[in-house]
Amino acid sequence: MNKVTKYKLYWHFYNLNFVCNIKIKKMKKITRLPYVLFVGLFVICLINNQSWANTKGKPKLVFKAQNNQIQLDTMYLNDMEDEVELEIEFENKGTQPLIVKKVTGCCGTQITDWTKKPLSQGEKGTIKIHFRVPLRPHKISRTVKAISNDPEGVKTLKIEGILTERDDGSIQLK
Numbered sequence: 001m002n003k004v005t006k007y008k009l010y011w012h013f014y015n016l017n018f019v020c021n022i023k024i025k026k027m028k029k030i031t032r033l034p035y036v037l038f039v040g041l042f043v044i045c046l047i048n049n050q051s052w053a054n055t056k057g058k059p060k061l062v063f064k065a066q067n068n069q070i071q072l073d074t075m076y077l078n079d080m081e082d083e084v085e086l087e088i089e090f091e092n093k094g095t096q097p098l099i100v101k102k103v104t105g106c107c108g109t110q111i112t113d114w115t116k117k118p119l120s121q122g123e124k125g126t127i128k129i130h131f132r133v134p135l136r137p138h139k140i141s142r143t144v145k146a147i148s149n150d151p152e153g154v155k156t157l158k159i160e161g162i163l164t165e166r167d168d169g170s171i172q173l174k
Contacts, residue, residue, distance in 0.1 A: 059119075060094035061150045063157050072140060072161025075133075080163065082135055085112075088127040088144065088157060092119040102147040103127055109142045137164045 065088070092098035097118040103111045108131055115125030129144060140161040145154050 057095050058151045059092055059096045059098035059149055060152070061098055061100070061146060061148050061155050062091050062093045063155065064089040064091065065157060068156060069158045069160065072159065074162050074164060075140075076164060076166040077135055077137070078166050080133070080135065083130065083132055084140075085128070085130050086159070088129065089124055090127065090146070091124045092121055094150070095121050098123075098125075098148055098150065100125065100127075100146055100148045104145045104147075105129055105131070106143045107141075108132060109144065111144070114146075133163060135163075139163075 070086070070088070090100075097120055099118050100114055100116065103114045105111050110130045112128045112130050114127040119125050127144065127146065129142075131142060133140060140159070140163060142159040144157045144159065146157070147154050
């Protein structure tokens with residue numbers, strides 16, 4: 001059942017044509033399986049390598065907050081004004097200049113200012129935000145989104161906290 005097949009291979013090298021006759025025995029389909037698996041694995045590795053290479057050498061926006069979340073301390077109604085102002089720090093951990101194009105906030109969070117100049121590798125910038133808080137016990141939950149030339153896309157920062165009444169330990173009798 002092993003038949004010999006002749007193949008002609010043509011190579012073109014700087015307008016010179018080379019012809020080579022090769023004799024190859026036909027293999028059974030079972031013996032082709034390892035070759036197909038090897039080629040498939042090679043293609044997968046090649047694709048993963050290209051996606052890694054696409055993010056190499058790009059800007060990278062990283063907030064100073066752990067896990068992109070700011071946990072505000074418990075705030076008390078007696079000590080609190082109805083407005084909160086925060087300054088959020090971020091850094092360019094990439095190798096190319098980082099440009100923050102736009103910053104947005106939710107739920108009435110106003111973005112008063114942010115660093116608009118391009119930041120080189122290792123440089124830091126800030127985002128200044130302002131929001132109002134109703135003076136009643138509740139949970140504070142805000143988000144700030146920064147749109148930049150970071151290849152990972154929009155970066156979101158969560159701000160959370162609790163506003164409560166201070167317990168002074170006294171008992172009120174009626």
